[in-house]
Amino acid sequence: MWLTQLMFNYGIASHACFPDGKPYAQVIIGWQWARSATIVINAIAIVVCLTGVAISLREWRISSIQDSSSIDEVMEKGEGPQKYLELWGHLVGLGFLAAVLFNTVTLLTVPMCQG
Numbered sequence: 001m002w003l004t005q006l007m008f009n010y011g012i013a014s015h016a017c018f019p020d021g022k023p024y025a026q027v028i029i030g031w032q033w034a035r036s037a038t039i040v041i042n043a044i045a046i047v048v049c050l051t052g053v054a055i056s057l058r059e060w061r062i063s064s065i066q067d068s069s070s071i072d073e074v075m076e077k078g079e080g081p082q083k084y085l086e087l088w089g090h091l092v093g094l095g096f097l098a099a100v101l102f103n104t105v106t107l108l109t110v111p112m113c114q115g
Contacts, residue, residue, distance in 0.1 A: 001052075002096040005045035009038045009103070017113035024113055035112050042104040049097035056089030 016027045016034035027034055063083055 001045050001048045002099050005041055005100060005103070008041050009107075012037055012041075013112060027113055035107070038107055039104070042100055042107060045100045046097065046104070049093055049100060053090060053093035053097065056086050056093060060086040060090065 012034050016031040017024055019028050060083070063086065
């Protein structure tokens with residue numbers, strides 16, 4: 001999801017500010033929607049990341065009811081592939097969530113075109 005968000009935002013923002021290869025100080029006429037679109041794309045990416053984290057956490061809890069291992073025990077004992085994938089799903093989801101959140105902060109604080 002993060003790569004998709006990055007590619008769409010790059011394409012939209014770069015065309016809005018560099019349509020013919022030279023930087024503009026303002027968004028070109030007809031592309032004022034570009035900033036809103038990039039923020040909406042980031043919001044969708046945040047929801048997808050949070051959903052992935054929630055699903056992996058739910059699966060971790062379901063399998064933990066059956067086997068009362070902690071995260072340390074899973075890494076130490078080398079638990080089965082299901083617990084391993086649930087743990088990595090959680091960690092990767094949080095990593096991508098952090099990347100999208102950093103990008104969102106940048107979108108909200110930095111002007112779109114700096115000419």
